[in-house]
Amino acid sequence: MKKISLILSLTLLSIVLLGCQQESEIKEKSYSSEEAIENGDVVNLHGEISNLDRFESFIENVENGAKDEIRITMYTIEGDPIFYNLNYNGNKIQFTYDNSQDGYAGTGKGIESTSCSNIESRNTDNGVEYYLSECSSEVGNSFNFRVSE
Numbered sequence: 350m351k352k353i354s355l356i357l358s359l360t361l362l363s364i365v366l367l368g369c370q371q372e373s374e375i376k377e378k379s380y381s382s383e384e385a386i387e388n389g390d391v392v393n394l395h396g397e398i399s400n401l402d403r404f405e406s407f408i409e410n411v412e413n414g415a416k417d418e419i420r421i422t423m424y425t426i427e428g429d430p431i432f433y434n435l436n437y438n439g440n441k442i443q444f445t446y447d448n449s450q451d452g453y454a455g456t457g458k459g460i461e462s463t464s465c466s467n468i469e470s471r472n473t474d475n476g477v478e479y480y481l482s483e484c485s486s487e488v489g490n491s492f493n494f495r496v497s498e
């Protein structure tokens with residue numbers, strides 16, 4: 350009986366330790382806003398934008414026909430990153446939307462790309478809103494970046 354109890358205890362302990370290890374690995378894989386900012390991402394953390402100057406530089410380069418690329422990282426309420434990669438080749442903007450790390454994305458989770466002709470802006474009551482135009486697929490409609498005044 351002691352042997353069975355010992356085996357059950359060791360099995361339970363192994364399961365608990367394995368679960369803790371997996372949870373720890375998941376948290377380590379998470380891309381924190383601090384890490385994103387340090388890496389030069391334009392970060393939108395619930396309306397607070399970091400590295401905005403980098404976004405403004407990208408817009409200026411597109412207007413001047415100069416090649417450039419940026420990553421905009423937005424965070425969900427739960428803290429999961431969603432990536433918006435914009436790569437301008439001097440002619441078109443290759444846009445990649447990546448919500449693969451969003452734990453609540455459901456069946457729509459993944460990475461999608463499209464090519465767009467331009468990035469445009471419009472003034473709103475709350476600031477300036479940027480969006481992609483003339484895209485080869487509907488994925489381009491998922492890009493919307495607001496800069497508050």
